[in-house]
Amino acid sequence: MKHYDLIVIGSGPAGHKGAIAASKMGKKVALIERQLNRLGGVCLHTGTIPSKTMREAIMHLTGYRQREVYSELYRRKRHIKMDDLRKKIAQVTQHERDLIHDQLERNGIDVHCGDAQFLDEHTVGILTKKGDVDHSITGDKILIACGTKPARPDHMDFDGKSIFDTDQILDLEDIPRSMIVVGGGVIGIEYAIMFAILGVEVTVVDGRERLLDFCDREVIETLLYHARSLEMVMRLGEDVTSMDRQRNGSVVVQLESGKRLIADTALFSAGRVGDVDELDLPAAGLKTDERGRLWCDENFRTWQPHIYGVGDIVGFPALASTSMEQGRRAVCNMFNKKYDHVDQLPYGLYTIPEISMIGKTEHQLTQDKVPYEVGVARYHEIARGHISGDVHGMLKILFHRETKKLLGVHCIGESATELTHIGQAVMAFDGTIEYFRDTVFNYPTMSESYKVAAFDGLNKLQLDLELSESSYKTAEAEQKNLTGDAKLSEDSEVSQEEEAPVSEQQQVVATMEAEK
Numbered sequence: 001m002k003h004y005d006l007i008v009i010g011s012g013p014a015g016h017k018g019a020i021a022a023s024k025m026g027k028k029v030a031l032i033e034r035q036l037n038r039l040g041g042v043c044l045h046t047g048t049i050p051s052k053t054m055r056e057a058i059m060h061l062t063g064y065r066q067r068e069v070y071s072e073l074y075r076r077k078r079h080i081k082m083d084d085l086r087k088k089i090a091q092v093t094q095h096e097r098d099l100i101h102d103q104l105e106r107n108g109i110d111v112h113c114g115d116a117q118f119l120d121e122h123t124v125g126i127l128t129k130k131g132d133v134d135h136s137i138t139g140d141k142i143l144i145a146c147g148t149k150p151a152r153p154d155h156m157d158f159d160g161k162s163i164f165d166t167d168q169i170l171d172l173e174d175i176p177r178s179m180i181v182v183g184g185g186v187i188g189i190e191y192a193i194m195f196a197i198l199g200v201e202v203t204v205v206d207g208r209e210r211l212l213d214f215c216d217r218e219v220i221e222t223l224l225y226h227a228r229s230l231e232m233v234m235r236l237g238e239d240v241t242s243m244d245r246q247r248n249g250s251v252v253v254q255l256e257s258g259k260r261l262i263a264d265t266a267l268f269s270a271g272r273v274g275d276v277d278e279l280d281l282p283a284a285g286l287k288t289d290e291r292g293r294l295w296c297d298e299n300f301r302t303w304q305p306h307i308y309g310v311g312d313i314v315g316f317p318a319l320a321s322t323s324m325e326q327g328r329r330a331v332c333n334m335f336n337k338k339y340d341h342v343d344q345l346p347y348g349l350y351t352i353p354e355i356s357m358i359g360k361t362e363h364q365l366t367q368d369k370v371p372y373e374v375g376v377a378r379y380h381e382i383a384r385g386h387i388s389g390d391v392h393g394m395l396k397i398l399f400h401r402e403t404k405k406l407l408g409v410h411c412i413g414e415s416a417t418e419l420t421h422i423g424q425a426v427m428a429f430d431g432t433i434e435y436f437r438d439t440v441f442n443y444p445t446m447s448e449s450y451k452v453a454a455f456d457g458l459n460k461l462q463l464d465l466e467l468s469e470s471s472y473k474t475a476e477a478e479q480k481n482l483t484g485d486a487k488l489s490e491d492s493e494v495s496q497e498e499e500a501p502v503s504e505q506q507q508v509v510a511t512m513e514a515e516k
C-alpha cells in the first residue's frame with residue numbers, strides 16, 4: 001500500500017491548490033478525484049467557470065453591451081441556441097482542465113481516479129465504478145475538499161428535460177419560452193438574468209422577502225430595476241412545495257400560499273449540500289451537520305487533528321475564490337508554514353449587471369453606530385462607462401467621517417468584480433479616501449470612478465463643515481442679541497444684517513444637498 005505525506009480528496013479549487021502547495025513544500029502528495037475528466041471540480045464543470053463563460057457568450061451573442069448605442073433590437077446573432085453557448089463553455093473548460101492536469105503532473109502529484117472512501121483514520125480506499133475497493137493508500141495528513149452538490153428534495157422529479165437542478169441546466173436542449181427559477185440566491189439570480197436576456201419569460205420564487213441581503217440595498221434595488229426591465233417576475237416571500245411535469249412537458253410549480261405557476265421549465269437552485277455520501281466519514285471518526293457540512297476550526301482542522309477540511313464542504317463563504325486560499329492555508333497549517341492573514345473578503349456576483357463588494361455595508365455601519373460618509377460615482381459621469389456601453393452603473397465608497405479610512409466599496413455595473421480589488425488593496429493597507437483624490441488614474445478607465453467618488457464624498461464632508469461653521473456663527477450672533485445691553489436695538493439691526501448672508505449660504509447648501 002502506497003504511503004503519502006498528504007492525501008487530498010477532491011480536485012476542485014480547494015483540493016487543487018492545497019495539493020500544489022504541499023508539493024511545493026517537498027511533500028509526497030496523492031489527489032483523489034472521481035473521474036479524470038472531472039479534474040477541476042464543480043467549479044470547472046458545472047459551477048463557476050461554465051456559468052461565467054455562458055454569461056460572457058450571452059453578452060457577446062446578444063450584443064447586450066452595445067444596445068445602449070445601437071438600440072434594444074441590436075443582436076449579433078438573432079436565434080441563439082444552447083449549442084452556441086456550450087461551444088464557448090467547452091473551449092474554456094477544456095483549456096482549464098488541461099492546465100490543471102499539467103500542473104498536477106509537473107508538481108509530481110499522484111492522481112488516483114475513483115470515489116474516495118475512508119477505511120480508517122489514515123487509510124483511504126479508491127472505489128471501482130461498482131463500489132468495490134480497487135486499491136487503498138495511507139496518509140499522515142488528509143485534506144477533505146469534496147465540495148457540494150445541488151440540494152434535491154426527494155419528492156421532486158429532476159428529469160433534466162423540464163425540471164433541472166443547477167448541475168443539469170447546462171445540458172438544456174433548447175432555450176425554453178418560459179422558466180421558473182426556484183431560489184433567488186446567487187446561483188438562481190445569475191441564471192435567471194442570463195435566461196431573461198436570452199428572451200425567456202422568467203419568474204423567480206424565493207421564500208425570503210428580500211433577495212441577496214448581504215449586499216448593499218441600493219445596489220440590489222438597482223439590480224431588481226434591471227431585472228424588471230427584462231420583464232422578470234419576482235415572487236418573494238413564497239415557498240415552493242412541489243414541482244411536477246405535466247403530460248405536455250410543461251411544469252407546474254405549487255406554492256405554499258396555494259398559487260400555481262406554469263412554465264416550460266423549472267430550475268431548482270435552493271442551496272447545496274455536502275457531497276459526502278461515498279466518503280464514509282464515520283470510518284474516520286467524523287460526521288457532518290444536517291446539510292452535509294463538515295465542522296473545522298479556524299485553521300481548517302476537523303475533530304481529527306490530522307484531517308483538515310476546506311472549500312464548500314466547510315460551508316460559508318463557499319466560493320471558488322476563498323476555497324483556493326483555504327486549500328493553501330490548511331496545508332501551511334498542517335506543515336507548520338507561516339502565512340499572512342488578509343481577511344477582507346471580496347464578493348463578486350456575475351449578475352447582469354455584475355455586482356461586487358468589499359468591507360461593510362451602510363446597513364452594518366449604521367447598526368454598529370460608525371460615523372460614515374458616502375462617495376458615489378455614477379458611470380454616466382465616467383467616459384469609459386460611455387465607451388463600454390454601461391451608463392447605469394455605480395461605484396459607492398464608504399469611509400469614516402473622522403479618520404477618512406475606507407470602510408467599504410460597493411459597485412454595480414461593467415467591471416464591478418475587477419474594480420473592487422482597488423478598494424480591497426487600499427483597505428488592506430489601512431488607507432484613506434484621500435488616496436483616491438490624490439492619485440492619478442489612467443484615463444479613460446472605469447477605475448477613475450474611485451476619484452470621482454472620492455471627490456463626491458469629501459465634498460459632502462466639506463459642505464457639512466461649512467454648514468456647521470455657519471450655524472455656529474448664527475448661534476453666536478443670536479447669543480449676543482439675547483445678552484445685549486442698552487445698545488440692544490442698534491446691535492440687533494446690525495446682527496440682522498449679518499445674519500442675512502448666512503441664511504442665504506444655508507439656502508445654497510440646502511439646495512445643493514437637495515439636488516444631490
Ligand SMILES: Cc1cc2nc3c(=O)[nH]c(=O)nc-3n(C[C@H](O)[C@H](O)[C@H](O)COP(=O)(O)OP(=O)(O)OC[C@H]3O[C@@H](n4cnc5c(N)ncnc54)[C@H](O)[C@@H]3O)c2cc1C
Pocket residue numbers: 009010011012013014015016032033034035038039040041042043044046047048049051052114115116117145146147148166187275276278279310311312313318319320321322323348350
Ligand atoms: C452555478 C455556480 C456558480 C458559481 N459561481 C461562482 C463564482 O462566480 N465565483 C466563485 O468564487 N464561486 C462560484 N461558485 C462556487 C464555487 O464553484 C465553489 O465554491 C467551488 O467550486 C468549491 O470548490 P471545492 O474545491 O470546495 O469543491 P468542488 O469544486 O465542488 O470540487 C469537489 C470535487 O471533489 C470531488 N469529490 C467529491 N467526493 C469525492 C469522493 N468521495 N472521491 C473523490 N472525489 C470526490 C468531486 O467530484 C469534485 O470534483 C459557483 C457555484 C455554482 C454551483
Ligand SMILES: NC(=O)c1ccc[n+]([C@@H]2O[C@H](COP(=O)([O-])OP(=O)(O)OC[C@H]3O[C@@H](n4cnc5c(N)ncnc54)[C@H](O)[C@@H]3O)[C@@H](O)[C@H]2O)c1
Pocket residue numbers: 182183184185186187188190205206207208238239240241269270271272317318319347348349350
Ligand atoms: N458569483 C458567485 O460568487 C457565486 C455564484 C453562484 C454560487 N455561488 C455560491 O454557491 C452557493 C450556493 O448558492 P445557492 O444560490 O444555491 O444557495 P443559497 O442558499 O444562497 O440560496 C438559496 C435560496 O433559495 C431559497 N429557497 C430555498 N428553498 C426554497 C423553497 N422551497 N421555495 C422558495 N425558495 C427557497 C432561499 O431562501 C435562498 O434565497 C452560494 O452561497 C455561493 O457561495 C457563488
